[in-house]
Amino acid sequence: MRRFADLSRALLRAGFAESLAYRAEFLVWILTTNLPLVNLALWSAVAHEAPVEGWQGADFAVYYLATLVVRHLTGAWVVWALTSDIRRGDLAQKLLKPVHPLWVLAAENISALPVRAVVAVPFALLLLHAAGPDRLASGVLPWFAAALMIALAWTMTFLVMAIIGTCSFFVESAYSLFEVWSGLFMVFSGYLVPLQLFPEWLREAGRYLPFRLMLSLPVETMLGRIGGAEIAEGLALQAAWVAVLWLALRAFWRAGLRRWAAYGG
Amino acid sequence: MIEVRDLVKVYRVHRRPPGVRAALRSLVRRSYDEVRAVDGVGFRIEPGERVGFLGPNGAGKTTTLKMCAGLLHPTAGDVRVAGFVPRERRPEFLKSITLVMGQKQQLLWDLPASETFALNRAVYDIPRAQYEETREELVRLLEIGGLLSQPVRQLSLGERMKCELAAALLHRPRVLFLDEPTIGLDVSMQLAVREFVRAWNERFGATVLLTSHYMDDVLALCRRVVVVDRGRLLFDGELAGLVRSVNPDKRVVLQLSRPVAASDASMPGAAIVEHSAARLVLSVPPEALQAVVGHAFARLPVADLVVEDPPLEDVLRDVFRRSRAERESEAAAQRAK
Numbered sequence: 001m002r003r004f005a006d007l008s009r010a011l012l013r014a015g016f017a018e019s020l021a022y023r024a025e026f027l028v029w030i031l032t033t034n035l036p037l038v039n040l041a042l043w044s045a046v047a048h049e050a051p052v053e054g055w056q057g058a059d060f061a062v063y064y065l066a067t068l069v070v071r072h073l074t075g076a077w078v079v080w081a082l083t084s085d086i087r088r089g090d091l092a093q094k095l096l097k098p099v100h101p102l103w104v105l106a107a108e109n110i111s112a113l114p115v116r117a118v119v120a121v122p123f124a125l126l127l128l129h130a131a132g133p134d135r136l137a138s139g140v141l142p143w144f145a146a147a148l149m150i151a152l153a154w155t156m157t158f159l160v161m162a163i164i165g166t167c168s169f170f171v172e173s174a175y176s177l178f179e180v181w182s183g184l185f186m187v188f189s190g191y192l193v194p195l196q197l198f199p200e201w202l203r204e205a206g207r208y209l210p211f212r213l214m215l216s217l218p219v220e221t222m223l224g225r226i227g228g229a230e231i232a233e234g235l236a237l238q239a240a241w242v243a244v245l246w247l248a249l250r251a252f253w254r255a256g257l258r259r260w261a262a263y264g265g
Numbered sequence: 266m267i268e269v270r271d272l273v274k275v276y277r278v279h280r281r282p283p284g285v286r287a288a289l290r291s292l293v294r295r296s297y298d299e300v301r302a303v304d305g306v307g308f309r310i311e312p313g314e315r316v317g318f319l320g321p322n323g324a325g326k327t328t329t330l331k332m333c334a335g336l337l338h339p340t341a342g343d344v345r346v347a348g349f350v351p352r353e354r355r356p357e358f359l360k361s362i363t364l365v366m367g368q369k370q371q372l373l374w375d376l377p378a379s380e381t382f383a384l385n386r387a388v389y390d391i392p393r394a395q396y397e398e399t400r401e402e403l404v405r406l407l408e409i410g411g412l413l414s415q416p417v418r419q420l421s422l423g424e425r426m427k428c429e430l431a432a433a434l435l436h437r438p439r440v441l442f443l444d445e446p447t448i449g450l451d452v453s454m455q456l457a458v459r460e461f462v463r464a465w466n467e468r469f470g471a472t473v474l475l476t477s478h479y480m481d482d483v484l485a486l487c488r489r490v491v492v493v494d495r496g497r498l499l500f501d502g503e504l505a506g507l508v509r510s511v512n513p514d515k516r517v518v519l520q521l522s523r524p525v526a527a528s529d530a531s532m533p534g535a536a537i538v539e540h541s542a543a544r545l546v547l548s549v550p551p552e553a554l555q556a557v558v559g560h561a562f563a564r565l566p567v568a569d570l571v572v573e574d575p576p577l578e579d580v581l582r583d584v585f586r587r588s589r590a591e592r593e594s595e596a597a598a599q600r601a602k
Binding site: 006007009010011013014017018089090092093095096097098099257258260261 | 276331334335336337338354356357359360362363364366369370371373375376380381383384386387388389390
């Protein structure tokens with residue numbers, strides 16, 4: 001336990017220092033993750049004329065601001081790092097350490113969270129101010145559940161990104177796989193359009209897929225749009241997906257290492 | 266400490282001719298070749314030994330080192346390092362080795378090297394007191410005290426390599442795999458790294474397996490060499506033995522006080538290797554040495570005379586040339602059958 005704490009602290013410290021070192025990159029990242037704000041303006045304008053499926057302008061505002069917060073807190077940027085490490089041979093240095101490289105990557109990503117929160121928290125405040133308590137979930141339990149969902153959503157995102165990155169062991173470039181994933185995510189996670197505006201059959205189809213669980217679920221919980229049973233179901237689905245993704249990643253990783261050529265150097 | 270038996274590594278390499286048509290064809294149907302990067306190599310290294318691992322580019326040196334360090338899974342054969350099977354990559358194994366690659370680095374690029382050191386302390390679970398002591402010793406031996414607070418990207422190549430060595434040795438590994446640690450460094454920095462490796466080996470009794478294209482590294486550090494080419498073992502033994510067996514001739518190096526004609530420079534039993542206005546280098550069989558030296562003093566304006574072994578580069582070139590010629594004749598004989 002002491003070793004675990006000591007190691008986590010050291011990894012987080014180095015990761016935090018690194019995320020601050022890349023100032024320009026960080027600024028670009030902040031600017032590019034603000035797509036929900038564009039959607040917010042778009043849908044608010046549409047709803048200004050008349051409510052869309054019962055959603056008014058303020059509902060859209062709250063939804064996209066909550067989306068922005070969740071997105072900031074659940075982002076994991078592993079595909080690029082892993083792909084580059086595998087293809088250029090830099091993974092060698094990480095494999096020489098008595099700590100699993102994926103664990104190091106996870107710590108690096110988590111350590112960037114406080115820096116991201118600097119952006120996300122002011123938006124959260126703005127959200128509360130804009131919405132008023134009647135558009136947000138009431139009581140401690142939904143917020144506690146939402147926090148847990150965000151943690152699980154981050155874990156799912158990390159695992160999916162790591163699986164895609166690990167595909168670089170087998171295919172020339174994993175970026176195209178990421179593009180495919182990204183396209184599906186945009187549609188089925190509620191990132192572009194709230195899932196509640198989807199036709200019933202499409203919403204049902206996306207219910208058990210990982211996308212909704214990674215974004216829309218915590219947002220719906222924060223906005224009080226789902227109740228106790230659905231919250232419990234959502235958490236259970238998230239936990240199940242984490243287990244499946246973890247097993248898949250472990251299998252991919254082991255198979256990949258066996259055939260890795262460690263080029264370079 | 267290191268035991269390698271019948272080690273084989275086969276890579277599957279995608280081949281594609283140049284051009285758009287070939288690129289399109291390779292989308293549908295790919296052709297692969299098998300490359301035997303390591304082909305039945307075996308050797309054994311005792312604790313505390315310093316061994317040079319030599320061979321031209323593509324000989325299989327780095328692939329062998331990577332299999333010894335657990336980075337690559339062998340296609341066939343056995344490797345044991347410090348009692349462990351490297352490919353299993355157990356934490357105890359990884360704590361007992363280090364692999365320094367002159368062309369790859371572990372230092373965090375945008376942070377001072379001291380941050381990587383602190384991270385490695387936690388990663389290798391080094392007790393604080395031992396960490397402080399080792400760090401101090403490394404800083405003193407490598408003279409890097411003034412460099413530790415600068416971002417790594419602002420250090421020169423040599424300074425970076427010194428910090429890299431320090432980062433790689435903080436956990437006091439028992440086995441050091443050094444893959445071209447002096448590549449690209451200037452002469453004084455090469456000397457500093459060399460001296461450091463020797464001092465570290467003598468201080469902690471660490472086993473060292475070193476590859477380098479700079480023969481001075483090998484001459485200064487290793488009494489024993491393992492020579493490979495095209496994945497196969499060509500020689501394993503004392504460096505002096507290699508020189509004697511391949512090219513027993515001595516080099517007689519003469520500094521001349523005035524130029525001499527080529528006809529005057531040639532003498533029975535000696536071959537001219539180099540001849541300029543101020544310098545004459547002869548290759549002489551041991552049995553003719555006395556006569557040639559006497560002859561030189563008697564007939565040439567000698568300002569200085571040194572007798573030495575032929576350069577290791579030349580010896581190795583001969584080894585590789587002979588081995589390749591043998592292989593080609595073997596292949597020709599097989600084709601003839």
